[in-house]
Amino acid sequence: MAPMAGLAGALLPGKMFASDITGTTVNNTAAPVTADRQYQVSLLQRIAAPVVTNMSKGTLRKNMPLEKGPGYGLAAEKVTYLEAFGRCISGMAPWLALPDDATTEGKLRKQLRAQVLEGIVNGVNPSSADYLNFRVESQPLVDAAYLCQAFMRAPQALWHPLDNTTKANVVKELKALRKIRPAYNNWLLFAGMVEAFLLSVGEEWEPLRTMVATKKMQEWYAGDGFYSDGAEFSFDYYNGYVIHPMLTDMLKVLTDKQQAPKADYEQAVKRMQRYAFLQERMIAPDGTYPAIGRSMTYRTAAFQPLVQLALEHRLPEGINPAQVRCAMTAVMKRIFDMEGTFDKQGWLQLGICGHQPEVADVYTSTGSLYICTNGFLALGLPSEDPFWSDPAAEWTSQKVWSGKPVKKDYHVNY
Structure with missing residues (x-):
């Protein structure tokens, strides 16, 4: 296995491939369509490598900085490391599931996959310095669900290769979570996801937890594509961060x-x-989007439903894959190319666009931020898929604000 430090130095955004990595925009339709994929792969590597490399070596606790939001109210040293690892690999999983090949991307993917697997082994090994906490505090229920989501998205890549001892350790930790009482909101889905994963691998599971999660979300459907997060509706991105992806x-x-x-x-x-x-x-035409509601530091995870549907070839009628690719690349450039989004050692910092610790919530620490990889799910599509290979396309707001024809919108009733 090649040293990760060598690859990391060569594969930072803008340096990963020989071609120029510039975003595809309305005026750049002649650019190579591979540019967007190259940019997203190198950016995902930049985000994920500090987490998975350290986790594979048992040095995540030692090396990950610990930045907390104002008024932070959790025991960060007990929860932030499972947050970082579980959330990070949940977004990487579809890409890691692609078959090996001899390309630069393929070699990077193979290496990161190996490190993720080593990290899983360490995370459930009580003798490891990076043994993750599944048992103290309530927050581990949340991030165990993201770990389960990674397994569910890429079972052949991330679950089946594990040795029997590690699988048994994972199952033991997940079942220990049943003593945690989920909050009466989107947390019901976290409990449901853990049980659904156990069911998927033939383990004993608790149907009541999946049933309650399903029924309550159906009751909390507010209409026009939005669920209420509990009894009261909040206008934020939790439909993107959690509800739609985990429910489906x-x-x-x-x-x-x-x-x-x-x-x-x-x-x-x-x-x-x-x-x-x-x-x-x-x-928006420039890749920005409304900074609304809590957990805005989760960044690109807000658009998880959009990219998950692209991954599954189930985008809504009237939206073609190329416009989603171009829009998401623009969003990523606005966020991750901003100075301060990463610290000098390459770790994510609190903020939306750059370093803005004042916008972080009382439950947000460094580990929380790695949920942003869930905006990269479409990398699970091979490079020849139309999502990546079709010519650049304008997204809707670019058409609207340049005076081009668009279809009108109207609410739906289902």
């Missing part, structure tokens, strides 16, 4: 295992498609 992923397992009606899954997908349709329209 959980229901997919339940449906495949004949533990839920397929109609529930299909309804959830339709609602997710409506939400994603609106998300695409929220991306």
